[in-house]
Amino acid sequence: MDGTFGKGCHLHLIDGSAFIFRAYHALPPLTRKSDGLPIGAVAGFCNMLQRYVEGNTGPDAPTHVAVIFDHSGKTFRNDLYDQYKANRPPAPEDLRPQFPLTRDATRAFNIACKEVEGFEADDIMATLACQARDAGGRCTIISSDKDLMQLVGGGVEMLDAMKNKRIDRDGVIEKFGVGPERVVDVQALAGDSVDNVPGAPGIGIKTAALLINEYGSLEELLDRAEEIKQPKRRQTLIDKREQIEMSKTLVQLDCNMELDFTIEDLEVLDPDPEVLLAFLAEMEFRTLTKRMADQLGQEAPVIPEASPQAAEVAAPEAVPFDRNAYTCVTSAEELQPWIDQIQQRGWVAVDTETTGLDSMVVDLVGISLCVEPGQACYIPLTHREAAADDLFGSDELAKDQMPLAQALEMLKSVLEDPAIMKIGQNMKYDAKIFARQDIAVAPIDDTMLMSYALNGGKHNHGMDTLSERYLDHTPIPIKPLLGTGKSAITFDKVPVIDAVPYAAEDADITLRLWQLFKPQLHQEKVTTVYETLERPLVPVLTKMEMDGIKVDRDTLSRMSNAFAQKMAGLEDEIYELAGETFNVGSPKQLGEILFGKLELPGGKKGKTGAYATGADILEDLATEHDLPARVLDWRQLSKLKSTYTDALQDHINADTGRVHTSYIQTGANTGRMASSDPNLQNIPVRSEEGRRIREAFIPEEGNVLLSLDYSQIELRILAHIAGIDALKQAFADGIDIHAMTASEMFGVPLDEMTPDIRRQAKGINFGVIYGISGFGLARNLRIPRAEAQGFIDRYFERFPGIRKYMDNTVEFAKEHGYVQTLFGRKIHTPEISAKGPRAGFAKRAAINAPIQGTAADVIRRAMIRMPDAIAHLPARMLLQVHDELLFEVPENAVDDTIATAKSVMENAADPAVHLDVKLIVDAGRGANWAEAH
DNA sequence: GACATCACG
């Protein structure tokens, strides 16, 4: 061949991006063993190239070939229409680093690799295809993208590599109803929801083809639109003419691009075996390296086995932290480049600074953004002028800040953009702050939750911990900025110059953690946990917290007064019995009275040298003296008053009249959540007196409260996990599970069961869930330790599967350093091999975690599905209390809501896990939480 | 800020 492209030549154009995405989705998320680099798509891409090269024989073999890629960033079509491809989600995080590698792979195969800034791969292929055709040669476009079908004809064909199907002129007519030369006309009318090409509303491919065939061309059709009979269609074509014409320019490929290479440069070349094998070996593709080596008749290079530590040692931080490099953004002009960059990348780490910690009350002070490690800015918004003197803070806004509304308006487009990932550390907090500014932040990623999914049980997941542990960097502490105690100031009083490095650094750290954790989720096989149990829960909790629950202040206030009176009466009696006055609330003083002055028996000093005066001890003493019983009563009232009837009133939000708790998604190692400020997961219920506090939790007028709770969920899960047939059968038959246990253990028939025997069996059942010990059971049942041990022995004899589960679980924990829930949540058990009493703790925790954790996962799944399930109902989900969900709903929708929510909860494990034991949910309703429960 | 106590599942 003389090198010129002409008759007898055959150009192959491979749609690189299509190859990449197909490869990515066809393969599991593989990572390179040595360092955890995601390489699944590269592997698939190489396999496809290899198969392609292998198949290049016979009459259709190419003389010239190139792989054409889309250049990242915007194209000229975005200048025509800013919404073009705007609803494309960003490329998956683990795919992005693989883009450049696919270029490397192409070159390693010695195939030309082309992309041009500002153009799509389609345009390059169009230009080359036209050149090939005009030169009298053939061209095959290896792609199934219908946008390329306009190029078919005159020697140009397409090849769907997956189906190994050639698409010629007839194939195009089959697909579009028109020939290749009219494909753009049809596309202009039909539009494309994937690429966000608007087209003519209401007209699809079928109708479009009909019209084009009737009128001959789009231009003719639009000029003669008045003639169309169907009134709606006619009006659309007249009204939307401009939009349709613009659509045509979007779908019309550019055949006349200026290229800095010619077809001749694309001549087929044999790969250099050394280069290709080196690349494949570097990627650590063992099978493919060997296969290619065999094919090329070469010795396969040796790929070293990865050392287990290698992945962990891989440097997490290439860019050093530089607090002076952060930018302070004070105007729209300065903010715009940041927004441009965010849009280009498709992600941003965000952090808000506020005047306090209560997200339902505080004001927004500033926002920090970070787009890549080291590149962060802070946007001060409502910092206050430094006080003229120390006594009076000024209310004047500090100078050089951009107006809050302007900044929010600019950021809103980014924060609500479905194609831009917003990354935060504890994003729920920031989401609430933004929600109060009418900005619905989505989608989000959360480094705190990633750490929880990855490292639950190892450490807490606060930013300081994570930064120090994983970035080896200590963040600027907030204390010196705000001060402590009475002289503490809020963040708006912090001088902007001090706020910038602090705030921007937080966003910087968050972005670095995100880049670090993201690939680890795959490596540690907790992507599903993160994606199905953590991330989707954030918007659900955000809404629950913002909705809050109505609490009646008067009810609480009246109770407080009643408690105070009773306490005063008890105090008088206590002083009388003690023979002196003292602080009843001081365990230390009480101990001295009981065991010193009154010389009651059983005085045991704890590690601090003080007598223990816990409820169990006082209960024992109650037989000896009247005083302990009075103290117990006093303590109960004191607890109810201080923690509940008093404190709860302070938590009623002035604006909403409701109480807004905050859930801590990473609060418990097992997967349970915690509730704080206030804790609404420990509102009294066990004592009659305490239970009345729930009467203050009420629905809005015309509504009722609904309580739905799982019945015996942990025991059911234990029956499933440990595979205890007798337990499963009892649940299936709806038998009282504690009575059944008692019957099995003590040989008492069910119809002769006494409450006391049942109570003991109940204690054992709970003990089993907690990792039973003779001592613990003895204390709980108040029986001698030997007797308790006897119970346990008998229980294990009767249910040997339970002991097996316990042994296996502890064994698993020792081997792997973690235990797992049925849904794959890992709970790490770093102390499992500790010596001394800690070993016992760790063992029991390891036994309990899969049970408690699985139950927690189940209700999380229910909560995540609940908003969609009840969307058609006027119901709101307000609270979660571990195995209970509380709803507020208008009276007329009560039955529907119960039926719907109950079904969601009972089926929450499906389809991920099929439980051998059915989950049962009990429902209650009422005019307050006491009635509903 | 540690500790003891006690509210919940």
Added chain:
DNA sequence: GACGTACGTGATGTCC
């Protein structure tokens, strides 16, 4: 054989 112990949380008051 002794250690010490039921699992998971958060809020409050005392005391140093």
